[in-house]
Amino acid sequence: MKRSSITFWVGAAVFLIAALAMTQIVHNQYPFFAGYIILQFIALAVAWSILGGYAGYVNFGTSAFYGVGVYGSVFLVKAFGAPLPLQILAGAAIGALMGLALGLLTLRMQGIFFSIATIALTIVIETTITNWRYVGGAAGIQIQRPEVTAPFDSYVQMLFFVQALLVVLAVAISRYIQHSWIGRGLQALRDDELAAECTGVPTLRLKLLACVISGALMCAVGAPAAMYLQYADPGSAFNLNYSVTTLAMSLIGGTAHWAGPIIGAILLGTTQQVLTVTISSEVNLLVLGLMLVLFVVGAPEGIVGLIYKLRGNRKEGEI
């Protein structure tokens, strides 16, 4: 194993141990509520950047995948009383299939046409769920949490740790992709699709793969959200804010490196949580917009790009 890989896995283990320790030491429930949201956005941003960052296909359908994850869980809980791990696994499977379908339908489109198609996807699915009575329809649905399992004191603490696990999973996958032939192929097709094809890169297949992985992760991240809120309604689950926020986090952090979306999500997610508590939740969007404008003008490659620039070192250069 390379030294960088050892450092990564040690870091991931420390992170998970810290998250677990926090659930045992901290008794105030608020940090877990807020932390869950930040972790959720880290995982979403990392998942988004697999297609949106590495391949350069800007996906506005994050809320579609997230919402399907939420409603997949709602259906499984209502129909079979499915436990949380099964909800997440099912979410991943549905997300993968949805990613494949979206990819087959839209990946021949390029640029803005692909992005518009992903927005349309969100609207189509939201409308379908709104008209599906079994899962609550437009009014939404209440969900009862089961008993929490040891060693956790509350269900939210457990969800916090589960989301931390999902973050590690998403980051590990994204990191693997960046350093592997898949990442190099995606980067090539982002730079020039025809040149990539003529260099032997199976562009359509790689884009499909990125879409499937990204979709599976986004749905899996959305799956525990039903239990987190104990409630789901189409307006919130498919809220376009998820798409915009996730995209902003990835772009602000920088998409050239797997760490970019993490930095962006921590920065933006934490700011949003602090603002929600101190001022109002509406200010969130204003701050989001301002930061996005600031970065597009000042650092179009995001924070990671800025760091590379300052170091005078274009990239990590692992060949």
Next chain:
Amino acid sequence: MTLSETQTPLLRICALTKRFGGFTALHSVSVDIRPGERFGLIGPNGSGKTTLINCISGAFRTEPGTILFRDEDITPLQPHLRTRRGIARSFQIPRPFRSMTVAENLMVALDFAAHEHVSVTQRRDTMMSILEQMGLGSKANASATQLSQVELRKMELARAMATHPKLLISDEAMAGLSSSEVDEVLDLLLSLASRDITIIMIEHIMQAVIRFSERIMCLDAGRIIAIGTPSEVMADKRVQEAYLGT
């Protein structure tokens, strides 16, 4: 236009037609390229040279017409599958992967088009040796955006070489270069040809085409107007009228 019956062509283009809406860019073009041949493709601007190359490399779908490569019908294949079978190309306007270094540009080709699975170390060695041959050894870690025009052309050829081609199509690799740079690129192409790589060269610089080619084909308005040895084609009246302007 066709070969003797004993020799199987490397590339056989049969009655290839390409239309863009109501405009026919190629009219039933048929030609055979022999293994190991140095083949020049000339013609005035808009005569269909690059369209023909795009059809061979798979960037354009053709209808009707067939393209056989080593006796296999590659007409339905996507570009990356053609590359893996041994058809590589450079572009008229260089299309490097701009976010990558020169070395990474080549690694894409070695990752995806290599015919057999080799270790990363072996791939890196191959990449470095190709860069050395192309005179780009010192530029391996430079960003593709930092290259000069001639270096970009060489990198495109190097990236094409990294796919282990049997047929290399060079689309105006010398356009916009100084005369010493033209000689440099020409020598590179000749040295590649000496290694059993069949090369189709599109070029407007006639001295280079004549020096390089064993056979030349001249296109005009999507039709073949002459094909033969350089001296035969240069002496052809229609070529002189349509292209050479004499």
